[in-house]
Amino acid sequence: MxxxxxxxxxxxxxxxxxxxxxxxxxxxxxxxxxxxxxxxxxxxxxxxxxxxxxxxxxxxxxxxxxxxxxxxxxxxxxxxxxxxxxxxxxxxxxxxxxxxxxxxxxxxxxxxxxxxxxxxxxxxxxxxxxxxxxxxxxxxxxxxxxxxxxxxxxxxxxxxxxxxxxxxxxxxxxxxxxxxxxxxxxxxxxxxxxxxxxxxxxxxxxxYKEPTSKKVEETKKTPAKTKTVYYPKYRGKSSSIVDALKSLKINSSKKTGRKLQL
Structure with missing residues (x-):
């Protein structure tokens, strides 16, 4: 003491x-x-x-x-x-x-x-x-x-x-x-x-005694959940990727669409 x-x-x-x-x-x-x-x-x-x-x-x-x-x-x-x-x-x-x-x-x-x-x-x-x-x-x-x-x-x-x-x-x-x-x-x-x-x-x-160390971690933000976006199949005849993308509308349903592969 x-x-x-x-x-x-x-x-x-x-x-x-x-x-x-x-x-x-x-x-x-x-x-x-x-x-x-x-x-x-x-x-x-x-x-x-x-x-x-x-x-x-x-x-x-x-x-x-x-x-x-x-x-x-x-x-x-x-x-x-x-x-x-x-x-x-x-x-x-x-x-x-x-x-x-x-x-x-x-x-x-x-x-x-x-x-x-x-x-x-x-x-x-x-x-x-x-x-x-x-x-x-x-x-x-x-x-x-x-x-x-x-x-x-x-x-x-x-x-x-x-x-x-x-x-x-x-x-x-x-x-x-x-x-x-x-x-x-x-x-x-x-x-x-x-x-x-x-x-x-x-x-x-x-x-009475020596102080001790206890680290306080920074509050970490929970990463935002990611969501896979699905697109309807392109049924047009154009070979242009631009034309294909213009015709697509976002659809989150796996039943009616697929991932777009570029």
């Missing part, structure tokens, strides 16, 4: 060296914003994690309301990852679905969005997981429709009370669906303040 933080520009400048010293064993970094530009601290954060040998992954807070939008957003995420130093990239790509824009959709549509995102990410060669809150999961996710096996679930059982990173969360409060990771507080603290944003607070998580 490892202790991780998830971080965005909201956390400001993070001293990753101190984070590691105080027990941080990994990080999930916000990679893009709503406007699809990189999170303002992403470049700085992933480079510092590599420098300090901290395992990291990325998450995209999604606003997608269609499978097409989810695909295009995750293609962008993968484009960014393809071009950067991934020396300590270990925790894959997480699809954060919790916004109110998706809450208005039915479970089938939400499943289509998640499956589309997974299809892109795994096709590009990266591990894929889903992050959401426990109540959102219970209300909007149908696991029979969603293909993903990796779930990172948020449940804050300690209200807004601050929790030190060294303090183990109460495992009896862990959501059953959180098979990979559990985000147990948004008021996590280190022994000393190590960041310039969010009043020094961090989201704290425990990771």
């Amino acid at each position: 490892r202790k991780l933080v998830d971080v965005s520009s909201y956390n400001g400048v993070v001293s990753w060296e101190k984070a590691k010293t105080y027990g941080c064993q990994g990080a999930i970094l916000k990679i893009i914003r709503k406007d699809l530009n990189r999170d303002k601290k992403f470049n700085e954060n992933y480079a510092a994690c590599n420098e300090n040998e901290i395992a990291w992954g990325v998450y995209n807070y999604s606003y997608a309301t269609t499978a097409t939008k989810a695909k295009s957003d995750m293609e962008l995420v993968c484009d960014i990852l393809d071009k950067i130093d991934k020396t300590h990239f270990e925790y894959g790509v997480w699809f954060d679905i919790e916004d109110k824009v998706q809450a208005s959709l039915n479970k089938t549509k939400i499943a289509e969005i998640i499956n589309a995102a997974q299809q892109v990410v795994e096709k590009r060669g990266y591990l894929f997981g889903v992050y959401t809150g426990m109540s959102y999961y219970n209300e909007h996710i149908d696991r029979k429709l969603v293909k993903c096996n990796n779930w990172w679930i948020a449940r804050y059982y300690n209200s807004n009370k601050r929790m030190q990173i060294a303090t183990a969360p109460d495992q009896e409060k862990k959501p059953d669906a959180a098979n990979i990771a559990w985000q147990y507080t948004s008021s996590g603290r280190f022994p000393k303040v190590i960041s310039t944003g969010n009043s020094g607070n961090f989201d704290l998580n425990v990771v």
Whole structure:
């Protein structure tokens, strides 16, 4: 079981060296914003994690309301990852679905969005997981429709009370669906303040096992059924194939016609 933080520009400048010293064993970094530009601290954060040998992954807070939008957003995420130093990239790509824009959709549509995102990410060669809150999961996710096996679930059982990173969360409060990771507080603290944003607070998580890969195959269209067309026998006297074809009318009955051999 490892202790991780998830971080965005909201956390400001993070001293990753101190984070590691105080027990941080990994990080999930916000990679893009709503406007699809990189999170303002992403470049700085992933480079510092590599420098300090901290395992990291990325998450995209999604606003997608269609499978097409989810695909295009995750293609962008993968484009960014393809071009950067991934020396300590270990925790894959997480699809954060919790916004109110998706809450208005039915479970089938939400499943289509998640499956589309997974299809892109795994096709590009990266591990894929889903992050959401426990109540959102219970209300909007149908696991029979969603293909993903990796779930990172948020449940804050300690209200807004601050929790030190060294303090183990109460495992009896862990959501059953959180098979990979559990985000147990948004008021996590280190022994000393190590960041310039969010009043020094961090989201704290425990990771129970490594994410696994499960390929989502593209939906294949069923080939259209072919139909043999039969033509009536030509009974004219002309030797011209043009004249023969002009005189023919399509007849699908095998009893009155035969295949036209040219």
